[in-house]
Amino acid sequence: xxxxxxxxxxxxxxxxxxxxxxxxxxxxxxxxxxxxxxxxxxxxxxxxxxxxxxxxxxxxxxxxxxxxxxxxxxxxxxxxxxxxxxxxxxxxxxxxxxxxxxxxxxxxxxxxxxxxxxxxxxxxxxxxxxxxxxxxxxxxxxxxxxxxxxxxxxxxxxxxxxxxxxxxxxxxxxxxxxxxxxxxxxxxxxxxxxxxxxxxxxxxxxxxxxxxxxxxxxxxxxxxxxxxxxxxxxxxxxxxxxxxxxxxxxxxxxxxxxxxxxxxxxxxxxxxxxxxxxxxxxxx
Amino acid sequence: xxxxxxxxxxxxxxxxxxxxxxxxxxxxxxxxxxxxxxxxxxxxxxxxxxxxxxxxxxxxxxxxxxxxxxxxxxxxxxxxxxxxxxxxxxxxxxxxxxxxxxxxxxxxxxxxxxxxxxxxxxxxxxxxxxxxxxxxxxxxxxxxxxxxxxxxxxxxxxxxxxxxxxxxxxxxxxxxxxxxxxxxxxxxxxxxxxxxxxxxxxxxxxxxxxxxxxxxxxxxxxxxxxxxxxxxxxxxxxxxxxxx
Ligand SMILES: Nc1ncnc2c1ncn2[C@@H]1O[C@H](COP(=O)(O)OP(=O)(O)OP(=O)(O)O)[C@@H](O)[C@H]1O
Ligand SMILES: [Mg+2]
Numbered sequence: 001x002x003x004x005x006x007x008x009x010x011x012x013x014x015x016x017x018x019x020x021x022x023x024x025x026x027x028x029x030x031x032x033x034x035x036x037x038x039x040x041x042x043x044x045x046x047x048x049x050x051x052x053x054x055x056x057x058x059x060x061x062x063x064x065x066x067x068x069x070x071x072x073x074x075x076x077x078x079x080x081x082x083x084x085x086x087x088x089x090x091x092x093x094x095x096x097x098x099x100x101x102x103x104x105x106x107x108x109x110x111x112x113x114x115x116x117x118x119x120x121x122x123x124x125x126x127x128x129x130x131x132x133x134x135x136x137x138x139x140x141x142x143x144x145x146x147x148x149x150x151x152x153x154x155x156x157x158x159x160x161x162x163x164x165x166x167x168x169x170x171x172x173x174x175x176x177x178x179x180x181x182x183x184x185x186x187x188x189x190x191x192x193x194x195x196x197x198x199x200x201x202x203x204x205x206x207x208x209x210x211x212x213x214x215x216x217x218x219x220x221x222x223x224x225x226x227x228x229x230x231x232x233x234x235x236x237x238x239x240x241x242x243x244x245x246x247x248x249x250x251x252x253x254x255x256x257x258x259x260x261x262x263x264x265x266x267x268x269x270x271x272x273x274x275x276x277x278x279x280x281x282x283x284x
Numbered sequence: 285x286x287x288x289x290x291x292x293x294x295x296x297x298x299x300x301x302x303x304x305x306x307x308x309x310x311x312x313x314x315x316x317x318x319x320x321x322x323x324x325x326x327x328x329x330x331x332x333x334x335x336x337x338x339x340x341x342x343x344x345x346x347x348x349x350x351x352x353x354x355x356x357x358x359x360x361x362x363x364x365x366x367x368x369x370x371x372x373x374x375x376x377x378x379x380x381x382x383x384x385x386x387x388x389x390x391x392x393x394x395x396x397x398x399x400x401x402x403x404x405x406x407x408x409x410x411x412x413x414x415x416x417x418x419x420x421x422x423x424x425x426x427x428x429x430x431x432x433x434x435x436x437x438x439x440x441x442x443x444x445x446x447x448x449x450x451x452x453x454x455x456x457x458x459x460x461x462x463x464x465x466x467x468x469x470x471x472x473x474x475x476x477x478x479x480x481x482x483x484x485x486x487x488x489x490x491x492x493x494x495x496x497x498x499x500x501x502x503x504x505x506x507x508x509x510x511x512x513x514x515x516x517x518x519x520x521x522x523x524x525x526x527x528x
Contacts (some may be wrong), residue, residue, distance in 0.1 A: 051493050151388040158374050164336055165372040169441070170360035170389035 005130040011238045012133030013195035018234045019144045019227060020187025022182050025216075026224030027148070029160035031087035034074050035215055037094030038185060039192040044069040044101055046193060047114055048204050054140040063193065067185035070097070075181035079174055092213070093178040101204050113203030117196055140190070143225045147183070148284060157225075158181060210259060214241070214270040217262060224277060237265075285348060287312040287476050288445055290334075293342035295500075302328050302502045306342070310445075315467065315477045317487035320497035321520055326480045327369055329497070330447045333478075334366050345485065346445065354385045361391045363452055364502055368478075369450050371430045375423030382422050383408045385509055403478050408440040409433075412462070429456045432462070446470065446496030448479040452486060464490050477479045484521075488512065496520065 021035045046063030050056065074093065101108050108114070123129055147153055155176050158166040163173065198203045214237070222233030228247050243256050270277060289309035295302050303325050310316055318326050319455060328517060335356035343352045351359055366372065373382050383405040398404050410417040412432040422433060435451055441476065448467070452460045460483070467477055467490055481487050486494045487494060488508045496504035496511060498520055504511055511517055 107410045151385070154377070154385040154388065157377060159382075161374045161376055162372070164356070165368065165374065166385075167336070167356035168334055168360055168366040168368070168372060168388075170391075172355075172357045172387070209462055212352050 002060075004005065004127060005126045007239060007242055007276070008130040009126075009133050009198055010242060011235055012130075012137050012236050013191050013198070014218070015137050015185040015191070015231065015234050016140050017191040018141055018187075018215065018222075018230050021215055021223065021228040022219045022227070023125070023144065023147070023156070024184055024227055026219045026226070026230070027160065028156045028180055029083075029224075030078055030180070031083045031088055032074065032078065032090050032184075033212060033216075034070075034090035034094045035188065036207050036212050037090070037097045038074070038099065038188040040071050040094070040204070041070045041097050042185075042188050042203055043192045043196055044108060047117055047196065048107065048247065049186050050118070051114070056196045060189075064185070064189055067189050070113075071185035071188075072178070073182040074184075075178045078177050078181070094207075098204060102132075108204075111204060113201055113205070117200050119197060119200070120155055122253055129194075129198065136190065137196075140187075140226060141231050148225075148227050150223060152176065152179060156196070176249060190210060212261075213262060215264065217266045217269065220277065224273070255267065285312075287314075287347065288312060288478075289345045290333070291343050291345075293329075293332060293339045293344065295337060296340050301500060302377045303332065303339070304499075306502055308495060308502060308505065310476055310478065310520065312476055313471060313474045314493060315491050316469055317491035317494040318478055318480045318493060318497065319484070319487060319517075320503075324497045325500040326497055327449055327467075328500075330366065330449055331479070332488055333447060336363055347380070352528075356460065357389075360389070360443075363444035365441055365446045366432050366437040367438050367446070367448040367451050368429075369453070372429075372484060373430055373434050373437075377412055377422060377423065378419050379409055379422050379425075380418040382433060383440065384435045386441050390441060398442070404440065408436050411440070412436040428459050431455055432459065435463060435466060441469060444475060446475060446477045446479075448477060448480065450480055452481065452483055460486060484512070 017035060018037060021032075024030050024032050042063045045066035046059045049062040050059035053059065060207060068279070070093075074090060075090050077151055081089055102110050104110070123132060155166070155171045158169070159173055159176055162258070167173065218232055218234050221237065222230035244254070244261070247254060247257075249257060286309035292301040292308045294304045300377075306329065319327070320326055332339050334352060334525060335358075339352065343350055345351065345363060346364070350363065354362065374385070377385070384401060387395065387401045390398070395401065406415060406418065409418050412434060412435075416427060417429075422430065425433065425522075431451060431454070435448070436445060436460065452463050455463065465488060469480065470477055479487070479491070489509050492506050494504055494506060494511045496517060502519075504514060504516055506514075
């Protein structure tokens with residue numbers, strides 16, 4: 001039973017990030033590859049502050065502030081750059097944050113990560129934690145579903161389809177992008193904090209490329225822009241990822257095998273959705 | 285006072301001079317036809333007026349305010365509505381959503397005036413007889429139906445100035461009449477319309493004044509019958525006049 005709770009908790013830590021990412025990348029068709037950069041910044045800001053001050057509220061507020069700050073940078077870049085340029089820039093921003101974390105060892109302990117994080121102040125048991133995660137996920141799914149059907153959802157879809165046509169109606173691209181990235185900041189916060197509390201460790205390896213690929217895969221496999229589709233793909237793919245640990249292979253083979261398998265799944269999903277993933281913008 | 289006025293607008297892209305020295309003004313409640321041969325710069329002028337292209341020189345005033353540097357979205361909220369030459373609708377959204385998103389993009393005061401936006405969206409579709417398709421994707425419509433959807437959406441959005449780029453292209457005679465009626469209805473409400481059209485009889489029926497463009501310049505303005513009688517226009521549109 002403990003393992004079931006474990007799976008539930010892990011799914012819960014991926015879901016807020018995946019749902020907000022599908023709003024930006026899936027529905028908004030904004031070529032954003034920086035969601036892990038946001039989570040990385042958020043988690044280090046939170047736990048370094050927690051270590052320094054011992055105050056949980058201050059730590060979470062610092063984390064939230066950092067998430068908002070880096071998301072605002074992403075939003076600003078997305079307005080300034082051409083879509084493909086932004087895609088590359090978002091990877092560069094992610095890698096820059098990662099390299100700061102890895103190299104500023106006096107502060108972050110670099111590649112060693114930060115061990116022995118305190119458990120969340122509540123709830124104490126694993127079941128309690130899992131139940132809180134379930135409730136949180138239900139709230140996220142419903143919230144994102146409502147947002148998807150709101151005026152904001154229509155505006156971001158309109159912008160994704162045709163920038164000029166939306167602007168001619170008065171849709172402000174700046175406002176929509178900022179809001180989308182701010183929702184992304186919340187998703188990062190609500191996913192990443194429980195995760196590190198749960199495993200008790202903050203390690204930069206969780207924010208390397210394979211993590212980003214996994215994020216993209218959740219959205220593409222679940223149907224870009226679809227709240228329920230991505231919810232289901234997150235549940236299934238996190239289960240798959242965790243169950244793969246039980247395949248009787250030595251760890252040094254299992255790692256690459258897992259990556260190859262995910263590569264194949266991503267390839268198949270992209271192939272299946274090749275016409276709808278990034279439809280050609282009609283420019284005339 | 286004139287609603288819209290441009291003074292010495294010109295636009296160059298790279299080496300190409302696409303618009304040169306365009307000055308005109310439009311009064312509130314006027315319907316102006318903008319005509320000229322293919323490639324004369326009509327659509328480009330609309331793009332400058334709605335803010336997608338920045339003029340190289342010159343200014344644009346709306347309601348007496350300089351809007352030359354405003355973004356397209358700001359101009360839209362300031363009262364400019366646009367119908368695109370190549371369908372400005374969202375094909376991946378339903379007809380209903382296509383109208384709703386336009387209403388939701390209005391300024392707060394305008395939205396308050398409209399009341400229940402969902403109801404107004406449905407009424408908009410009913411106005412052009414598309415209500416039975418309300419929840420299908422707009423991409424599945426025929427060209428003429430897409431036009432009607434876009435025109436109805438633009439007309440219902442409570443703008444002051446409408447830029448209509450070939451609203452009757454590819455539309456059957458019956459629908460053309462419907463479009464003409466919609467435009468005349470706007471005039472009754474005191475709205476101002478600039479309409480680009482190649483259908484000269486259509487222009488003659490609905491317009492108060494006609495502006496003729498050629499190679500990026502305004503070459504002629506006047507009442508529809510004056511312009512129709514001018515030799516210059518015949519040469520522009522039909523080639524050299526055989527009777528002269
Ligand atoms: N972005 C651009 N770059 C270079 N040239 C352009 C650009 N946009 C328009 N042009 C040129 O400007 C000229 C005017 O084009 P425009 O589309 O305004 O013509 P039009 O009067 O609307 O014609 P039509 O009646 O065929 O719609 C054309 O020669 C076109 O090639
Ligand atoms: Mg044109």
